[in-house]
Amino acid sequence: MSEAARAVPAAANGPLLAVRDLARYFDVSRPLLNRLIEGDRRQILKAVDGVSFAIARGQTLSLVGESGCGKSTVARLIVGLYTPTRGTIDFEGVDLAGLSRTALAPIRRRFQMIFQDPYASLNPRWRVADIIAEPIRAHGLIAGADAVRLRVDELLRHVGLAPNDGDKYPHEFSGGQRQRISIARALSSNPDFLVCDEPTSALDVSVQAQILNLMKALQREFGLTYLFISHNLAVVYYVSDRVGVMYLGRLVELAEAKTLFARPQHPYTRMLLDAIPDLEMSGRARIPVAGEVPNPLAPPTGCAFHPRCPWANERCRSERPELKATPTGAAACHAVEERRLPDARVVAPPALPS
Amino acid sequence: MTSPRANRPLLEVDGLRVEFPTRRGTLVAVDGVSFHIDPGEVLGVVGESGAGKSLTGAAIIGLIEPPGRIAGGRVTLDGRRIDDLPYEEMRRIRGRQIGAVFQDPLTSLNPLYTIGRQLVETICTHLDVTPQQARARAITLLQEVGITAAERRIDHYPHQFSGGMRQRVVIALALCANPRLIIADEPTTALDVSIQAQIIALLKKLCREHGAAVMLVTHDMGVIAETADRVAVMYAGRIAEIGPVRDVIKRPKHPYTIGLMGSIPTIGRNVERLTQIDGAMPRLDAIPPGCAFNPRCPKAFDRCRGERPEAMAIEHGQVACWLYANGRMGER
Ligand SMILES: Nc1ncnc2c1ncn2[C@@H]1O[C@H](COP(=O)(O)OP(=O)(O)OP(=O)(O)O)[C@@H](O)[C@H]1O
Ligand SMILES: Nc1ncnc2c1ncn2[C@@H]1O[C@H](COP(=O)(O)OP(=O)(O)O)[C@@H](O)[C@H]1O
Ligand code: SF4
Ligand code: SF4
Ligand SMILES: [Mg+2]
Ligand SMILES: [Mg+2]
Numbered sequence: 001m002s003e004a005a006r007a008v009p010a011a012a013n014g015p016l017l018a019v020r021d022l023a024r025y026f027d028v029s030r031p032l033l034n035r036l037i038e039g040d041r042r043q044i045l046k047a048v049d050g051v052s053f054a055i056a057r058g059q060t061l062s063l064v065g066e067s068g069c070g071k072s073t074v075a076r077l078i079v080g081l082y083t084p085t086r087g088t089i090d091f092e093g094v095d096l097a098g099l100s101r102t103a104l105a106p107i108r109r110r111f112q113m114i115f116q117d118p119y120a121s122l123n124p125r126w127r128v129a130d131i132i133a134e135p136i137r138a139h140g141l142i143a144g145a146d147a148v149r150l151r152v153d154e155l156l157r158h159v160g161l162a163p164n165d166g167d168k169y170p171h172e173f174s175g176g177q178r179q180r181i182s183i184a185r186a187l188s189s190n191p192d193f194l195v196c197d198e199p200t201s202a203l204d205v206s207v208q209a210q211i212l213n214l215m216k217a218l219q220r221e222f223g224l225t226y227l228f229i230s231h232n233l234a235v236v237y238y239v240s241d242r243v244g245v246m247y248l249g250r251l252v253e254l255a256e257a258k259t260l261f262a263r264p265q266h267p268y269t270r271m272l273l274d275a276i277p278d279l280e281m282s283g284r285a286r287i288p289v290a291g292e293v294p295n296p297l298a299p300p301t302g303c304a305f306h307p308r309c310p311w312a313n314e315r316c317r318s319e320r321p322e323l324k325a326t327p328t329g330a331a332a333c334h335a336v337e338e339r340r341l342p343d344a345r346v347v348a349p350p351a352l353p354s
Numbered sequence: 355m356t357s358p359r360a361n362r363p364l365l366e367v368d369g370l371r372v373e374f375p376t377r378r379g380t381l382v383a384v385d386g387v388s389f390h391i392d393p394g395e396v397l398g399v400v401g402e403s404g405a406g407k408s409l410t411g412a413a414i415i416g417l418i419e420p421p422g423r424i425a426g427g428r429v430t431l432d433g434r435r436i437d438d439l440p441y442e443e444m445r446r447i448r449g450r451q452i453g454a455v456f457q458d459p460l461t462s463l464n465p466l467y468t469i470g471r472q473l474v475e476t477i478c479t480h481l482d483v484t485p486q487q488a489r490a491r492a493i494t495l496l497q498e499v500g501i502t503a504a505e506r507r508i509d510h511y512p513h514q515f516s517g518g519m520r521q522r523v524v525i526a527l528a529l530c531a532n533p534r535l536i537i538a539d540e541p542t543t544a545l546d547v548s549i550q551a552q553i554i555a556l557l558k559k560l561c562r563e564h565g566a567a568v569m570l571v572t573h574d575m576g577v578i579a580e581t582a583d584r585v586a587v588m589y590a591g592r593i594a595e596i597g598p599v600r601d602v603i604k605r606p607k608h609p610y611t612i613g614l615m616g617s618i619p620t621i622g623r624n625v626e627r628l629t630q631i632d633g634a635m636p637r638l639d640a641i642p643p644g645c646a647f648n649p650r651c652p653k654a655f656d657r658c659r660g661e662r663p664e665a666m667a668i669e670h671g672q673v674a675c676w677l678y679a680n681g682r683m684g685e686r
Contacts, residue, residue, distance in 0.1 A: 066546040067517070174634050175403075204402040204573060209617030209628040216627070231546060234576075238619035238628065261621050275551040277576030279603065279620060292516055292549060 014093055015054035016193060016225045017078070022087035023249075024048045024073050028297070045296055047073040049249040050087070052323070055242075057192070060219070060226040062236040062257070064272070065246035066293050071229045074246075075197045078227065079113045080104075091193075109139045112186035116198035118178035122170040128181055129166030132156070135189040155184040159214060176207035183214065187222075197229045212239060233276055237261055245269045248296060248304040255329025264344045265331040267309045303334065311335045362433060363390035364567040365414070365535055369427035370437075372409050372418060374638075381638040384409050385591040386427070388665070391567040393534070396558070398582030398599065399571045400614075402635050405588040407571045411537045413437070414569070415452050416444040432534060450480045453528030453566075457540035459520035462527065463512040469496075469523050470508035473530060480531035495526040499556055518549030525556060532564060539571045554581050575618055579603055584671070587611050590635055590646035597671020607673045607684060609651045645676065653677060 026045045048070040055061045063071045076082045078089060080096075089096045091107055099107070112135070115121040122131055129152045135141075142148050153163035159180040170178055179199060186194055196215070200208040212235065218224060230236050236243055240257040245268065253266040264270045291308040294300055303321050306312040315334050323332040335341045372384035384406045391397045399407050412418050414429050416439070429437040436447060448454065456462055464472060473492035474485060483491065489508070496504035499522040512520055521541060528536060538557065542550040558581055561568050570581060578585050578599060586596040587608065595608040606612045616629025633650045636642060642649055648658040657676050665672040666679060677684045 066548060176634065205575070206402060206614055206617045206631045207634070209619075209630045210632070212619070213627050213630055233547070234619040234621050237621045238625075272547060273621075275547040276621065277551070277554065277574065277580040279576045279579045279618065292518055293546075 015090075016057040016092060017227070018052075018054040018090045018093075019074075019078065020052045020088045020090070022048060022051045022074065022077060022089065023085045024070075024077055024082055025085045043297055046249050046299070047296070048077065051244075051246070051249075051251050052087075053244055053251065053254060055193075055225055055227060057225055058219070058223050059241040060228050060239050061242045061244060062228040062230060062240040063244050063246055064229075064231060064233060064236050066231065066272075068293060068296060069246040070249040071231075071246055072197050073249075075113065075195045075227065075229055079111050079195050080108060081113075105139070109135070109141075109189045110192045111195065112189060112191040112193075113195040113197065114179075114182050114186050114199045116201050118175055118182055118202065119170075121182055122178060122185075124170055126169075127166065128156075128168055128170065128173075131170070131181060132166070132185045132188050135185065139189055141189060151188070152184075155188055158187065158218065159184045160210075174207075175203050176210055179203065179207075179211050180214065183211075183218070187218065191224070193225045193227070195227045195229075198231070199228075200235065201230065201232070208235070215239070233261075233272065245272070248293065248299050250304070250332065251323055251330075252305065252333070253329065253331045254323065259328045263328055265326055265328065265336050265341075266333050267311055267335070267341070268305050270344050271308070303332075311341060364393045364432055365391045365569070366430040367410070367414065367427070368430070370410065370413055370424070370429065371426035372406070372413050372422060373425040374422045378639065382425075382641075383422070383591055383638055384413065386664075387588075387591075387593055388427075389586055389593065389596060391535070391569060393567055394561060394565045395584070396561055396568040396570055396582045398578035398585040399569060399588060400573055400575060400578055400585060401588035401594075402573065404635060404637075406591040407588055408539050410588070411454075411539050411569060411571055414535075415448050415454055415537055416441075417448075417454075446480075449476065449533070450531045451533050452535045452537060453531075453533035455521075455524055455528050455536065455538040455541045457543050459517065459524045460512065462524045463520060465512050468509050468511055469515075473508070473523075473527060476527055476530045491530075492526075495529055496523070498529075498560075499523070499526045500552065501526075518545050518552065521545060521549075521553055522556070525553070525560075529560065529564075534566060536560070536566050536568045537571075538568060540573070541570070542577060543572065543574070550577070557581060575603065575615070587614070590641055591638070592646065592674060593665065593672075594647070594675070595671065595673045596665075597668070597673075601670055607668060607671075607678065608647075608675050609653050609677070610647050613650075613652075645674075 024047050026047055028045045029042045051074060053061060063074060065071055077084055096104065132152045132155055133148050136148055136151060142151055152166055156163055156165055161180055200211050203211060219226060228239055237257060243255060243257045243260045244251050245253040245266065247268050253269045264273055294307060300307050302318045303316045306316045321332045321334050323330050324337060326336060368388050370384055370387040371382065374381045374383060387410055389397065401407055413424050418424060424437055428435055431451060470492055474488040477483060477488040477491055478485065493504045493508055496508060501507055501519060501522055515523060542553050545553065554577060557568060560566060572578060582599045584597060585599045585602045587594045589610050595602060595611050602611060603615065606615050613629060613631035617631060619628060631650055636646060644660050645658040645663050648654040663674045663676045665674045668678055
C-alpha cells in the first residue's frame, strides 16, 4: 500500500469500491420481424454475469482474461457508461444505484476512466488545454479562465509534458504523449479512483514503461486507487496488488498478485500463465493450450471452462462452480474445492480427451 | 523446385534502402539494412512502431506502395536477385516462393468467398493440380494448421471463424504453394495469449518440417524469445543490433537494446520502477546526425553526435554502436 493510502484515517479504511453480483446482459437478437419469419429465438448475451470484488483505497486490482470475457463491460458499468442488469456498486459504502442524479454528480467526479486508444479518446478539434480542462469546467471545480489554465499547466507537468503543449492539437503528439494527455485529463477532476482499460496496449514497450512508471508515481503521490484492465499478464504482475481472472463474464479466480502468479489455482489461470511466451528462455516445456473461448451466446453448461479443462468431470459439466475462498484467495472450480488438482506447475495435467 | 546449395542463405538482404519522396524532401524509412536468413531458420525482427520493420518485409516481397520505392541495395532469394523483377514475375514469386502473413487476418481473406474457394484458387494458381487435388490439399493444410473438422469448415466463410482461426487460415493460405520463405508481420499481435501460443507453435513446426525460412516481425520480445533463432533490433530505419536470440536477450550490447529489454515487465521480477528510455524515436524528417539514438542514449559521447556508426562485428553478431569500435567491448 502506498504512503498516501496509509495516511488516510482509519474510519475510511473500508474498501473504496465494492461491486456485488454485478451483471450486464445485452439483447443481441435479430430484429423482431426476422425472428417471427425465421423462427429465431431471442438472444441474450451475458457479457458480465455475477461479478463481485472490492478494492481497498490506494490499491490496484487488475482484471485479466481473453478477449470478450467482459473486462471492459465491468469497467463501463463502474464508471456509469452502462447501467447494471443486476447487482450493486458501492463507493465508500454508498450504493450508487440508490442515489439521485444530483447526489451522484459529485461522486462521479471522483471516478475517471482512461481508455486503450489514445487516438480515438481525444477530440481532434480541441486544443490539449481545453481537453484537459473539460472535466474541470463540466464539474465547475475552478472559477476563472486564468485559474483553470494554471491548473492545466500543473497537470501537464505532472504527466511529463510542458505547459506550452496545451496550445497544440492531439495530432501533434505521439501515441505515448496522447496517453499522457488522457491521464492529465482524467486527473483534472481530482479523482480518487481511475479505471484504466488497456491503457498501454496500443503503445510500444519502451513507451509502455514510461506510462506505467508515470501511473505508479501518480498513484503514490495522490493515493489513487486503480482498476486496471489488461490482457498482458506481465504488465498486470508489475502494476497490481490483487488480480481477478475473468472467463465468459465471470470471475474464476481472485488473489494477491504475487500469489496468483506463483501458485495459480484455477485451471484457466494455469492455462493463461502457461501460454505466456517465456522471455527467460528456461526451455520449460509448455502445455499446449486447447481450444478457444466458446461462443458467449451459447456458453457451455456447468463450468463454462469445461470444454477446455483437462480436469473436467461429470459434475463440472452440469453444476456451475461458485467463487469460493481458498487458502490463498478465491477460485470458482469444483476440482480446487475437492482438492483433486496437483500443485500448479509441478505436475503436468492429464492429456486432453480428443 | 530448386534445391538450395549447401551453406547458402535462402534470403540475403544487402544495403536495402526504402525512400518516400515528399514535398519537403526525401524521407529515408529503411536505411542500409543488411541481413540473411538460412533455410529452416527464424529471424525475429523487433523495434518500436515506425522503426521500418514492415517496410523491410514489404520491400522483400515487392509490395512497397508508390510513391515509396526501393532506392538502393539488393534482395536475393535462393541466389536469384528479386528486387528488380517486373511486377508480373514478382507476383508469381510471391505466393509460390514467398508466403506472407499480416497482422489483421481479415485483410488477407475475401469475406465474400468461402475459405475453401480462396485456398483452392491460390493452390491452382501456383501448382499444376486438378481442382479435386487442390481441394484435398486445402483440407490437409487446414488440418496442418490445427483446424478441426476441416472437411466441413472448408466451406465456411471467414466471418464464421474466430480471430485465432482466421489467422490460421491465413497461414494455410500463405503455405499453399510450399513457399521457401515466410514473411510474418505481427501475426499474433491481435490475438489472445492462448491463441498466440498456438500460432507460434505452428510457425515453428512449419519451419522445422518444411525447412522454410521465416522472417518474424513483432514487437513482442517474449514471442521472439520462444520462436526465433536470431534477432534483429531495428531503430529509426536501421539495424541497431543483430545476433543469436540468446545473446541479444540475455546480453544485449547496443544501448537501445539494453534499454528495451529493461523496459519489459517480467513476471517474477519485482521492481518498483521499470527501466525507461526517455523521449521517443525520432520522426523520419528529424533523424539526428551521427547515431540516430544519441539524444536518448545514456552512453552517448562526442563521436556519436557527429559520425554515424555502421554495423560492427562482435562475437556472434553485429552491433551499430561506437562503443564497440575497434574491438572495444562496450566501454568508452
Ligand atoms: N454494447 C454491446 N452490445 C452487445 N454485446 C456487447 C456489447 N458490449 C460488449 N458486448 C459483448 O460482451 C462481451 C464482453 O465484452 P467486453 O468488451 O467487456 O470484453 P473484454 O473482456 O473487454 O474484451 P477485450 O479484451 O477484447 O477488450 C463480448 O462478447 C462482447 O461482444
Ligand atoms: N506510405 C508512406 N509514406 C510515408 N512514410 C511512410 C509510408 N509508409 C511507412 N512510412 C514511414 O516509414 C517508417 C517505417 O514504417 P514501418 O516499416 O511501417 O514501421 P514498423 O513496421 O517498424 O512499425 C515510419 O516512419 C512510417 O511512418
Ligand atoms: S470446475 Fe471442473 S471444468 Fe471447471 S475449471 Fe474446475 S475442474 Fe475444470
Ligand atoms: S553510438 Fe553512441 S549514441 Fe549511439 S548507441 Fe552507441 S553510445 Fe549510444
Ligand atoms: Mg476490452
Ligand atoms: Mg509494422
